[in-house]
Amino acid sequence: MVVRAKGDRIGFARVREEFALPTDFPEDVLAEADRAAGAWRDTGRDDATDLPLVTIDPPGSRDLDQAMAVERVGAGFRVHYAIADLGAFVTPGGALDREVRRRGQTIYLPDGNVPLHPGVLSEGAASLLPGQVTPAALWTLDCDSDGLLEHADVRRAFVRSQARLDYDTVQRSFADRTAHPAIQELPAIGRLRRERALERGAVELQLPDQDVEANGDGWRLVLRPRTEVDAWNAEISLLTGMAAAKLMLDAGVGILRTLPDPENGAVKWLRRSARSLGITWPRAMDAAKLLAGLDPDRPEALALFMDATRLLRGAGYTVFDGAAPRLTTHAGIAAPYAHVTAPLRRLVDRFGAEICLAVAADRPVPEWVRSALPELPTLMAGSDTLAARVDKACLDQTEAWVLAGRIGQEFDAIVLRSEGGSSDVFVTHPPVIAKCADGNLPEGETVRVRLTQADADARKVVFERVDGSEEER
Incomplete structure (x- = not known):
């Protein structure tokens, strides 16, 4: 769009x-x-x-x-x-x-x-x-x-x-x-x-x-x-x-x-993330080989890549x-x-x-x-x-422009990271990464979200999770 x-x-x-x-x-x-x-x-x-x-x-x-x-x-x-x-x-x-x-x-x-x-x-x-x-x-x-x-x-x-x-x-x-x-x-x-x-x-x-x-x-x-x-x-x-x-x-x-080198806690965090995403990580394999072997088109891989940025800080x-x-x-x-x-x-x-x-x-x-x-x-x-x-700032600005006028619309989104009181979600059409006002979403899974805010002045986009499937609603 x-x-x-x-x-x-x-x-x-x-x-x-x-x-x-x-x-x-x-x-x-x-x-x-x-x-x-x-x-x-x-x-x-x-x-x-x-x-x-x-x-x-x-x-x-x-x-x-x-x-x-x-x-x-x-x-x-x-x-x-x-x-x-x-x-x-x-x-x-x-x-x-x-x-x-x-x-x-x-x-x-x-x-x-x-x-x-x-x-x-x-x-x-x-x-x-x-x-x-x-x-x-x-x-x-x-x-x-x-x-x-x-x-x-x-x-x-x-x-x-x-x-x-x-x-x-x-x-x-x-x-x-x-x-x-x-x-x-x-x-x-x-x-x-x-x-x-x-x-x-x-x-x-x-x-x-x-x-x-x-x-x-x-x-x-x-x-x-x-x-x-x-x-x-x-x-x-x-x-x-x-x-x-x-x-x-x-x-x-x-x-x-x-x-x-990343602190041991960062690697432990990544191993926990891989487990929760259903990604098998053999104990003898290092993070580099694991990440290189993942299919980047898979949602669980995208989520683990996002978590792996902790290794490069x-x-x-x-x-x-x-x-x-x-x-x-x-x-x-x-x-x-x-x-x-x-x-x-x-x-x-x-x-x-x-x-x-x-x-x-x-x-x-x-x-x-x-x-x-x-x-x-x-x-x-x-x-x-x-x-x-x-x-x-440029990405945030453009995301708000692209989604302006679409408040209330629903999208499929991949959960990239959940911590604190919100989650980072990736909507593929249009390709937007934004916050979802729910910190308990399952990382690596696809969920249905609704756009609640697209403020171009504040450069802010926010979604909320939609409970239940279309049939259930």
């Missing part, structure tokens, strides 16, 4: 105002970005424009951070992974540098994003757009026949992407055997890397994405299931982040994305320079990991890339990078919180 919003509700201006999101960049920042786009710094790069790289992103995306090419080398694989190199454009200590530190990351809203960098860079000169020669941090990742990383290197290079692809098109191309030559081996290495992840105990929650799409003058909610291509593409990014973390740890300087950034940090791993990935693959959209990645480039070239890490490390966890934590709050 599409709702045509009225007046100032046509967009998300109120969300932008509420969270004081910037509407533009200061003039000195724009001027610096324009100069950099027209004459970026060439710091002695290799020419890798002959590599057949392609990007895989959502349709219409122009802030393209990564381009890849995968090839067989003997019994193993070689992954070429080009990452946009902001070091060619951002002058340390300049107006642009100060502004992106203030922003932290790109904030995405349904009616347009609030970019980390000016569009002349993020959607222009620094983006890995097809046919454009672009400076990049080019990773070469050699894996054996089991998908295990044997060697990693990164260097500055010029690259030129051959094609801008999207997830659905790539998924179809594998089905009809028309995949671009650069990614024909992606399924093979992607599956192997996923197998290795499960062996490590990495946790992947197969929850679909709840997205907001424009439709005419209004908005609609869509549910985007996670595809194989999503998973394979993510594994290449994770492989690179793990290689980056190793470089940093070996050098004794860096910034890791870390997550403590508490992620942050760990900085070290000299002494090894106490915490080096990310429990969800089950390995040391660093953010380096999205510098157009996330501040910390630029600094991580500079560390890896210096270490790989056997050069000292630049002092401006080292001096910035202590402040990065705070900057990123603030921007992560802001991005999450904005995303939730």
Whole structure:
């Protein structure tokens, strides 16, 4: 269902105002970005424009951070992974540098994003757009026949992407055997890397994405299931982040994305949830393998995935320079990991890339990078919180718009979580996650609910359970 919003509700201006999101960049920042786009710094790069790289992103995306090419080398694989190199454009200590530190990351809203960098860079000169020669941090990742990383290197290079692809098109191309030559081996290495992840105990929650799409003058909610291509593409990014973390740890300087192991109580809670949902969990099986083996289309699986988010709480950034940090791993990935693959959209990645480039070239890490490390966890934590709050506000707003005028109507809903005095329920048509004023609903079961509130001003949707079946009533 599409709702045509009225007046100032046509967009998300109120969300932008509420969270004081910037509407533009200061003039000195724009001027610096324009100069950099027209004459970026060439710091002695290799020419890798002959590599057949392609990007895989959502349709219409122009802030393209990564381009890849995968090839067989003997019994193993070689992954070429080009990452946009902001070091060619951002002058340390300049107006642009100060502004992106203030922003932290790109904030995405349904009616347009609030970019980390000016569009002349993020959607222009620094983006890995097809046919454009672009400076990049080019990773070469050699894996054996089991998908295990044997060697990693990164260097500055010029690259030129051959094609801008999207997830659905790539998924179809594998089905009809028309995949671009650069990614024909992606399924093979992607599956192997996923197998290795499960062996490590990495946790992947197969929850679909709840997205907001424009439709005419209004908005609609869509549910985007996670595809194989999503998973394979993510594994290449994770492989690179793990290689980056190793470089940093070996050098004794860096910034890791870390997550403590879940407390025993969280695992016990999940086991109780699995029991109540009728899901068999062998005592010898870890949570990662259990979750990976569930059918995401089953309501009880969705409910357990929601409960499993408890295992992934508490992620942050760990900085070290000299002494090894106490915490080096990310429990969800089950390995040391660093953010380096999205510098157009996330501040910390630029600094991580500079560390890896210096270490790989056997050069000292630049002092401006080292001096910035202590402040990065705070900057990123603030921007992560802001991005999450904005995303939730936009979803809540759209849910209220979509359900406006339907008070009293009944829906089938899957109970995702019940605790306290209410439950989280998932209505599939339209795809809405909201509260139900009953805290005793059976998790994982489908119940009948009635809409009692859809308040666009408060961004609040509430259901109540309908007692009995249609025949009983």
